[in-house]
Amino acid sequence: MKRHSGQPSVDWPQYMASRASSPHAALARFYGAAWPDAETPMGEVEFMALDLETTGLDARRHAIVSIGLIPFTLHRIRSDQAWYQVVRPQGDLLPESVAFHHITHSDIRQAPRFGEILEELLEKLAGKVAVVHYRNVERNFLEQAAQQAVGESLLFPVIDTMQIEADLNPQRQPGWLLRLLGKQPISIRLADSRLRYGLPVYQAHHALTDALATAELLQAQVATHFSPQQRLGDLWC
Amino acid sequence: MQVELIEIRDHLSRFAPFDELPEETLDETARQVQVRYFKAGTPILELGDEITDLHYIRSGAVEIYRRNGELFNRLGEGDIFGQASLRRGGRVRFPAKAMEDTLIYYIPVALFDELSDNFDHFAEFVDVEGAGRLRAAVEPQGRASELMKVRVNRLISRPPVMLNAQSTIHQAAAVMTEQGVSALLITETDPDQPPLQRVVGIITDRDFRTRVVSKALPPDTPLHSIMTPDPITLQANDSVFEATLCMLRHNIHHLPILNRRRPVGLVNLADVIRYQSQNSLYLVSDIFKRQSVSDLQEMLPDVRASFVRMVEDEASAKMIGSAMSSIGRSFIQRLVELAEKELGPPPVPYSFMVLGSMARDEQLIVSDQDNALVLDDRFDPAEHDEYFLRLATFVSDGLAACGYSYCKGGIMATNQRWRQPLSVWKRYFSDWIENPNPQTLLNSNIFFDLESVSGQADYVEQLRELIATKAQHHPRFLALMARNSLNRTPPLGFFRTFVMEQDGRQRNIINIKGRGTAPLTDLIRVHALACGSTAQSSHDRLDDIAKTKLMPPESVARLRYALEFLSLARIRHQALDIQEGREPNNYIEPENVSAAERHGLKDAFQILSNAQKFLRYRYPLSAPGRSS
Secondary structure, three states: OOOOOOOOOOOHHHHHHHOOOOOOHHHHHHHOOOOOOOOOEHHHOOEEEEEEEEOOOOOOOOOEEEEEEEEEOOOOEOHHHOEEEEOOOOOOOOHHHHHHHOOOHHHHHHOOOHHHHHHHHHHHHOOOEEEEOOHHHHHHHHHHHHHHHHOOOOOOOEEEHHHHHHHHOOOOOOOHHHHHOOOOOOOOOHHHHHHOOOOOOOOOOOHHHHHHHHHHHHHHHHHHHOOOOOEHHHOEO | OOOOOHHHHHHHHOOOOHHHOOHHHHHHHHHHOEEEEEOOOOEEEOOOOEOOEEEEEEEOOEEEEOOOOOEEEEEOOOOEEOHHHHHOOOEOOOOEEEOOOEEEEEEEHHHHHHHHHHOHHHHHHHOOOOHHHHHHHHHHHHHHOHHHHOEHHHHOOOOOOEEEOOOEHHHHHHHHHHHOOOEEEEEEEOOOOOOOEEEEEEEEHHHHHHHHHOOOOOOOOEHHHOOEEOOOOEEOOOEHHHHHHHHHHHOOOEEEEEEOOEEEEEEEHHHHHHHOOOOHHHHHHHHOOOOOHHHHHOOHHHHHHHHHHHHHOOOOHHHHHHHHHHHHHHHHHHHHHHHHHHHOOOOOOEEEEEEOOOOOOOOOOOOEOOEEEEEOOOOOHHHHHHHHHHHHHHHHHHHHHOOOEOOOOOOOOOOHHHEEEHHHHHHHHHHHHHOOOHHHHHHHHHHHOEEEEEEOHHHHHHHHHHHHHHHOOOHHHHHHHHHHHOOOOOOOEEEOOEEEOOOOOEEOOEEHHHHHHHHHHHHHHHHHHHOOOOOOOHHHHHHHHHHOOOOOHHHHHHHHHHHHHHHHHHHHHHHHHHHOOOOOOOEEOHHHOOHHHHHHHHHHHHHHHHHHHHHHHHOOOOOOOOOO
8 A cells, every 4th residue: 555545745854844943942842853754664663652532522612631642663562651641621621521531620620731741742752753543633632732832833744543444444435235235334443443453442532541552553554454664654644 | 750551450460470469569560561463473482582571462362382393382361471581591482473463561571570589479470380380379279278277286185195015904904994095105215315205006995805805815915015006197287187088098096196206195086076077087987887888879979078078178189089089998898898798708818909099099089990809829719709709799889889980991800800819910910010011001000009998908018019129120111101101191281262282273171181180190100110119199109209319309399289280170170060960070171261270271281291201201112122
């Protein structure tokens, strides 16, 4: 597989370089870090599994409540270097999502605001290719939170394991005839995708567990469909 | 900041040896874990590679190979591997391959060492050869047993009544009457530690009837001429259960208790029965009260209940085997008594001999009868054989009625070939040992575990001596015995709910006797014969083997643990069969095997397999003809 279907090609090294002169020091350091180029083989890339838990799906109305990061390569998932942070959103946390995330009001009350942890987050992410499952959530929420905190956008290359599943299963929505015959669509949700690779079932919706689940899924996808020699540029977006 | 992943921690907490780690240690362990996914069919560890972590299977399945490419083991969720390589210089010794899509947790070597150093159970579990893990599984059995915990000195109510061996029987009778005791310890001054007294004999009420009054001995007869010399004794810190077994084993009612060599008390059968009224000892005394075969037959449920109770009391396999053998012997002894009552006294003296598991003191609930008659050399077939055939038939039919099924191989006293005078038996054994033939030995294997249950014990004693003396000097006999014992090999181990066969096939049932305990007792027998031992029980044989330089002490210890573990597994499954209303058998269904038991069984099979390799090497089959 060479390219994602329907993905606009972004020249990420050029974009990163273009923002290295940001007036915000932490952002400048982040963008100015040593980033791999598109030709780098997957086997040599340092990844960072990233998962956000949020109070809802709309980045304009909802907020980030927790962030999980786990660095990894195709050889090792460094769960021993995992990083987890609860953040205090603007406004109140919606009661129904409290149970959903297993995070209590008291956890939230004691937590720092996103702006206070942004610098540390950027240090962790610098030079590492972020890996997410369904990039719209991570991208939109980080963008929104960064705009609020420092008035600048935060955009970087990611590998989206859900996009890879979507590309691997282009016919996942069966046509009307097959649907009539009872064929089920192929789910590309994180838990369902993992099952196709023999990965265990995890308790969902904890940022760290989901980050681990995503890291394992990418290793499984590369081991199954690609190789360590696959160009990074074929998979990032 | 290190944070812990709940999924990793929770999974580790469910599997041995992590399940027994303290909470904080488990948290720290989970924090240090790294992870990797392996596609089915890809190598995980390759021979000679550097290895820096203990490998833990989070999901999937892994095959471990030997250096020569032979399949060594299959492992599944929660199993660990790589510890042998970590211990031996950090180079992979056993390559590993993912047989399914597999997720591996890596536990760094520094942490692995720390856990091994700080937690004995962890160190034992990951012990390279696995014997430690077995020991851990076997020991709590004995420890937990209530019967084991109670020391025999608890039963001592008064100091022993003692008299010097030079005293007269008149003095003894006076002292016993005055003190109101049924037995008297006979002592002499200990030549090593005067003026301390040591026990040289015992005399009981019964002895006065049988040895004094019946022979009209004069009152001034010295005690040493009528006492039972060198009585069997126990130490004060031995358990009540051991006292019970000792009385059962030797059919004695009084047991002197010593503290080192100093007599501290005398325990009798009544004391023990009072202490535990519902036990196998009670059962034995009940057997001797039964007046007919059908009366005896009624006891079958009691025998099984007693077996199950011992398993529930977590008695060791050795104890259970010993108790069940004692019960079996009592059945035979009572049947012989009943037979003699019906047939009259025997025309010539004889020994009713048992063979196999009962002789080894290792009988369980599912057992054939294997027996024979050793007759006095004055035996005249024409004149006497009818009597002994009838006696043998009476006992054999009675045993069959009481649950000891007929021996399919015909090794029973009802078979004329096995109803012979001592001189013929000596010829049989000499011939088996001096002119061994693989086929004959296959059938006569069982005769090398022998014990007299009733009658002239010294006949069987002579046969044991003959075997012990001759066998060690006949390498071809030993080699053929060894070769025969290798016919039955252990399975490779367990994989999920299947038993792994050597060629990688899977079966869903295992004959724990045929593939485990039987080849192991066979193997121990060969070594015991080679070192001239007259012991019969496998544990006693191992004691004798340990005294020689035949194998290192660790190997003896490993065999002992493997035997105990396999026997216990067999016993537990038989108890389970009985409790669930099934006819007990020698099979284990892997789905009834717990994770801990599976690990133990795997290790025990591995020990057996290694021991079989050593046996083959130790007793090579040289060219025929060189038989001595």
